[in-house]
Amino acid sequence: MKRTMLRKSSFALVAILSFGLMAGCANKAEPRYAPKELQRFEARAELSSEWRTRVGKGLGQARHPISPALDNDVIYAADERGRVMAVNTESGDRLWQTDLEVGVSSGLTAVAGQVYLGTRNGEVLALNQDDGEIAWRARVSSEVLAPPQPNNALLVVQSVDGAVTALDRRTGQERWAHTTTEPALTLRGTGTPTVIDPVTFAGFANGRLVTLDNRSGQPLWERRIAVPRGRSEIDRLVDLGGQPVLAPDGRLFVTSYNGRLVALDAPxxxxxxxxxxxxxxxxxxxxxxxxxxxxxxxxxxxxxxxxEEVWRNRDLEGRWLTAPAFADGNVVVGDYEGYLHLIDIQDGRFTARTRVDGSGISVRPLTDFRRIYVLANDGRLEALEINR
Structure with a gap:
């Protein structure tokens, strides 16, 4: 019961974290990183709107990380109330829409004819890409925020209680589960596992990265990426909240909160x-x-x-950027005021900027060469083209 209460209190904590990681004197709390005002720059490209549509009610007040997925010229997107839709990437036309009886909480994954997602009540659903019909549903140990990750045989799901569960991709039957001890207080969210055929790389809120054998779920190796430091529970947060990035040559890159950026040899x-x-x-x-x-x-x-650091752009400090994406020689990020920013990968200077929606952008944009797809917090989905 105590653990449950602490996790509930973490929602209030994350409201503070998501508006600035408050720090300051006893009588006056100020944001740790005050949002910088945007400055003018000489644009080197333009962003033109190709189409826009609406995805239900959006991410909701809790800002669930319901990132859309792209597969074979179709975007699959959902809102927090359970509306899921397929949208043609060229025209923006809606191909189908379905309303689930449960709220969606995770990002979507679309591959090999199916769309996978997680729910607030700890379910994982597989939908048919053709019509949105439910192919199967499976129960995991708790709420799912990270998009389910597939390999050829499995669908690996990380839930907010720290469990990693492997399901059969065809049927949804559980193959194995790995559990870990999570701190009482964590950031809202979980890491997203990286899954290849032989192994799964999973990061946890205790600052550890584990490689799991996909045949059994047994750990092959484990490394501490971040060490809790400081007196307060907030100072001691060490969540591995992102997804490990695996390079083709076997290098693995991992970020951590209050910790380190680490490059490892994956094997x-x-x-x-x-x-x-x-x-x-x-x-x-x-x-x-x-x-x-x-x-x-x-x-x-x-x-x-x-x-070695090549360049650093500080001009968007405190603007609560999304995870970065890549499009046509640019890093692409959204911010809390709904601006989309393009930064040249060679020199770190701005290439282009446009405002998509005043509700803000909190999920990573999707990209396809010069095309960028952005989902705003209120459910506005827009396709933009980079023109030079």
Missing amino acids: SGEVLWEREHSSYLTPVLVGDRLFTVNEASHIIAYDARSG
Whole structure:
């Protein structure tokens, strides 16, 4: 019972965290990173709106991380009340819509004819991409916020209680489950596992990264990425809130809150390099450059081979950026006021900017070469084209 109450209190904590990680004197609390005002710049490209549509009521007051998914020229998106739809990427036309009887809480994953999602009541659903009909549903241990991750045989789901459950992709039957001890107080959200055929890489709120054998769910190796420090429970948060990024050559990049950015050898877990870096967002790897957004909303480019910082853009500090995406030579991020920003990957300077929606953007944009798809918090879904 005590653990449940603490987890409920974490919702209030995260309301504070999500508006600035409050710090200051006893009589006057101020945001740790006050949002910077946007400055004018000379645009090197323009963003044109191709189409827009509405996805139900959006992410809801709790800002559930219901990120859309893209597969075969179709976007699959959902709102927090359980409305799921398929949208043609060229025209913006709605192909189908279905209303579930339960609220959606996780990002969506679309692959091989199905759409996978998690719910607030601890269910995982597989929908047919053709018509939105439910193919199967399965129960896991608690609410699901991270998008379910597939390989050829399994669907791996990480839930808010720290459990990782592998389901049969065809039937939804449980194959194995791995549990871990989570701190009483955590950031709202969980890490998203990275799944390949032989193994799953999963990060947890206790600051540990575990590699699980997909045949059995047994750990193959485990590394501590972040160590709790400080007196308060807030200071001691060390969540691995992003998704490990696996490079084709077997390097694995992991971020942590109040911790480090670490590059590891995926087969062995050996640390290749590390940097002090606090982030709960997933980085993006483009060639030998790794782009991250830290807790201050600085956008940082690292040499992925050595860990050396290449450039840093501080102009969006405190603006609660999304995880970064990549499109046509640019890092793409959204912010809390609904602006979409493009930053050149070579020099860290702004390329273009547009305001999508005043409700804000909190889920990572989808990209397809010069096309960017943005879901705003109130459910507005817009397609934008980069024009040079």
